[in-house]
Amino acid sequence: MTILVTGATGLVGTRLLPRLMAAGHDCRALVRAGKPAPQGASAASGDLLDPSTLPAALEGVSAVIHLASVFRTQDEALIWRSNLDATRNLVAAVKENVSDARFILASTGRVYESQEPRQRPAKEDDPLDPTPAYPASKVAAEQVVRDSGLNWAIIRFPFVYGDGDISKPFPPTRPPARGIPPAG
Helix, strand or coil: CEEEEECCCCCCHHHHHHHHHHCCCEEEEEECCCCCCCCCCEEEECECCEHHHHHHHHCCCCEEEECCCCCCCCCHHHHHHHHHHHHHHHHHHHHHHCCCCEEEEEEEHHHHCCCCCCCCCCCCCCCCCCCCHHHHHHHHHHHHHHCCCCEEEEEEECCCCCCCCCCCCCCCCCCCECCECCCC
């Protein structure tokens, strides 16, 4: 099985790719022109915001794992372009070129954010009405995938951190709440 992974050089992608390859999958990383692919994966030069670069990257793939996203910026327009427009472009290219491929979208548990405080953990069928750009753009991207007609899955990561994450200390410096350490 050949799998195209976007966001392959990010925090999740750098951990997922070696596991996919160890399981015997042929992995292709979508990378910007001139950038290397992670070790063991083949490089597919492309840009999610330039639809003309995507068909070659998709040639012969059985699955697409769309991990790429932008969230640590105050530039809301960039967040919307990178999360919604990029997903639209990738979905359109998959439909046009490899419509039988499985499409997996990485989203966020932050889609459950609302103005009302919650008295319990969120459930999958809770209303989605976040106001910050990042989770709102992910809700919109999820809808693009749901409406695509593709064989799809959406994974909402609750919180991602780890070594190599330059924005957060690792391990966390705050003591665990209720004696329960955070998931890693």
